[in-house]
Amino acid sequence: MTGRVNGIEALAGDMTRSRSARRWVVTAVVAAAVLALLTRPGAAHGGTLRLSGSSPQVPFWLVSLTGGGVIGVSFLFAALVTDHDLIRDVAATGRRLGAIPASLTGLARAAGVAGFVVVVAVGLVGPSTPTANLAVLAIWVGWWAGFTALTYLAGNAWPAINPWRTLAALLPAGDRRVSPRAATAISVGGLLALVYLEVLSPLSEDPVLLVAAVLAYSLATLAGAVVVGDGWFERVDPISRVFRLYGRIAPIQRTGDGLRLSLPGAELTRPPATDPRPGERAGSAADPQPAGGSSRADGGTAAARSQDRGAWWARREGDATFVVALLWVTTFDGLVSTAAWETFARAAVGVGVPAHALYVAVLLVGFGVFLVGYRLACRLSRRTGNSYVSVPEIRVRFAPSLLPIAAGYHLAHYLDYLLSLLPSLAVVATDPLSPPASLPVLTLPGWFGGVGLLAIVAGHVLAVAVAHAVAFETFTGRLQPIRSQYPFILVMVLYTTVSLWLVSQPTVEPPFV
């Protein structure tokens, strides 16, 4: 701390000499700042909903503007924290939780397969009313809303539960290599296709159709696993990739020696543990010797290593593209249920555009816009930071900071749906074949809409913090990392403003589906 007279870390450092005491003081300051920020939109949105119905109401545009303002202010607060050691220490805070008992993993596998069998069976022979059918409720409420939320709020249990992975282990496993580019294309394409099906086809209304889709996916997944082996679930399967990436936000992470509890989002500031960078870490298993390495010449080993590095980078670039796709599909989900979209879609179909073509076009164009926007921000980041760090490097390192935004948006979109239908799911699960005629539904109070807005803002604030930590890890000194974040902050402010506007719109059924 010698000779640095600036920033709150210096103040804290003077007060407390020991590193850990200083870390706690500043963690408290940062936490207080974040809390102070969070109370602002909360108050505003509480106001919106409390006052809705009576005359003075906070208009939607002001809610959006406030959201954008909160992102701006959280970036400005983050800019006051410029000590490399401190940022690293905060990201490294945590404790070991111990290993996972093998019996628990076995139980999770059995439960996953049992759940899969029950869903398929009940979907086919159960009641045809979707809200009384266990298959529909379990997939949409229990799994897509509930389990996904659990994954980013607690930890990723999908690799253990994944019934297809358990079933694939019983089949012969191939070892065909899939190029990272092809893997990315399949998983991004698969994700877009799944969301297209979710939004557009009557999958949530027809249990038999839903089971057909599940079986089609099972067939494709098991075929993929037979050809590629376990790598299919690690690199290609879109659903596993969604959970793997969402799981990286969570406070509980799997490490080499059991579970580890750390701050939410801290894992996003580091390269993935599950796929270490080849040859860059001393004393790790990260430098794989090619099979039968003894028979190879040295040149061959070097070439294989360089190929490993190339593949590692291609996988990280694939992750970056997939994260952008994930962010876009959560937005698309919200976009097509707004009144504004209904007006637009009716006008477009009115002039003769086929409805499904319109949805596909918007799904693809929107993904393109998001991808170009992100890549442009990375390019600009190199310029505003006046840095020689390569653009692909920036793309790969900053992409995980977008994940909390997607998670916040997912929570905003699904939390009230999840909570209100959870009682139905519980009742139907007790008697799936002849459920009672009237199912309990939780009626949420009016102020609950504010929780969704809060989730979006919290996701963005976490994203700002992650981007800040990544910038300090990537760029030199203390001013350049801040300047390099300008384009990302601009993009995030724009995105928050738009997504808050989307969420505060009245929800309608997507037209023409």
Add this chain to the structure above:
Amino acid sequence: MTRTRATHDRPDARPDDRSVVRPDARPDGGGTPLDSGGREARRWGAPSTAVPPGTDPSRCPYCDRPFPSDRRRTLHLGDAHAAALTDEEAEAVAAVRDDEADDLFVYHLKVVAAIVLLLMGLAYVYAFVLS
């Protein structure tokens, strides 16, 4: 300071050409030495770089990473190779850090001004809309 330079300085170097990390560089690539005390030390390490053609970058004598200015390179020396510096380099690092601290102070004043303006602006808009 007659260290040999690594030869991988093609301006179009792709991220996979990451061979600029030399044996005397820290295995995890950079940053101030941190006693990780058993905590997780998994880090991104030194980033790959791409130098615009036709420019003559200032290169780190330890890890050959290019920088647009000598000042930036000196800051990097303090960040990434603090343990290995010569006395002369350590002095340069201290001087440049001092300089940066002054700039950062002015920058932080601007940041505080921006925070005040932003919050007051929002409060003003709220007062206007809700009145």
